[in-house]
Amino acid sequence: SQQGEEDPQALSIQEGENATMNCSYKTSINNLQWYRQNSGRGLVHLILIRSNEREKHSGRLRVTLDTSKKSSSLLITASRAADTASYFCATDARGSTLGRLYFGRGTQLTVWP
Amino acid sequence: SQTIHQWPATLVQPVGSPLSLECTVEGTSNPNLYWYRQAAGRGLQLLFYSVGIGQISSEVPQNLSASRPQDRQFILSSKKLLLSDSGFYLCAWSPLGGGKMNTEAFFGQGTRLTVV
Numbered sequence: 001s002q003q004g005e006e007d008p009q010a011l012s013i014q015e016g017e018n019a020t021m022n023c024s025y026k027t028s029i030n031n032l033q034w035y036r037q038n039s040g041r042g043l044v045h046l047i048l049i050r051s052n053e054r055e056k057h058s059g060r061l062r063v064t065l066d067t068s069k070k071s072s073s074l075l076i077t078a079s080r081a082a083d084t085a086s087y088f089c090a091t092d093a094r095g096s097t098l099g100r101l102y103f104g105r106g107t108q109l110t111v112w113p
Numbered sequence: 114s115q116t117i118h119q120w121p122a123t124l125v126q127p128v129g130s131p132l133s134l135e136c137t138v139e140g141t142s143n144p145n146l147y148w149y150r151q152a153a154g155r156g157l158q159l160l161f162y163s164v165g166i167g168q169i170s171s172e173v174p175q176n177l178s179a180s181r182p183q184d185r186q187f188i189l190s191s192k193k194l195l196l197s198d199s200g201f202y203l204c205a206w207s208p209l210g211g212g213k214m215n216t217e218a219f220f221g222q223g224t225r226l227t228v229v
């Protein structure tokens with residue numbers, strides 16, 4: 001299965017601290033994406049990193065990708081209470097043009113004010 | 114700009130009743146369309162995807178079916194719901210017409226289905 005697996009399942013931190021979430025996957029990919037989901041809502045795309053990229057930044061987000069280890073990490077710096085949500089990684093199979101994404105179970109992040 | 118509409122937001126249905134969830138996309142043409150299901154506290158499971166009108170692929174065998182009667186309309190159906198069909202259903206689209214790769218998916222707000 002392509003499915004990504006996030007680690008940890010739950011993370012609880014104070015505002016201002018950094019939050020790091022990890023994702024591992026099993027097979028070759030076109031890209032790896034991170035999404036955010038507020039409780040009971042749809043998913044919002046955060047960042048996409050291609051298989052030939054190693055690091056990418058977007059605002060307070062930093063994503064790394066290690067294709068040799070089949071793993072990725074999402075770092076949220078200077079976290080805020082509004083960052084509280086579930087975060088999912090999703091993989092897109094190498095060579096596919098179908099856009100099928102395989103999601104992990106997510107990391108529930110709680111940021112305390 | 115592109116938008117995706119999914120309805121209803123919540124639905125409570127008895128076992129054995131039919132189901133129809135609708136999803137429409139505006140502001141784009143020839144999108145790839147997807148139905149995902151999310152069980153409580155779990156990740157998303159891809160149920161169906163479609164690369165064009167009338168073209169539906171199923172990822173997992175189940176009690177559900179999907180149809181794409183128009184380019185930007187995707188419908189999830191069941192003739193007889195089971196208790197195990199309860200969950201959070203999400204429709205999504207991506208701009209992958211023409212064989213593009215490396216694009217994100219855009220999700221609707223989801224439908225919470227409870228089968229009782």
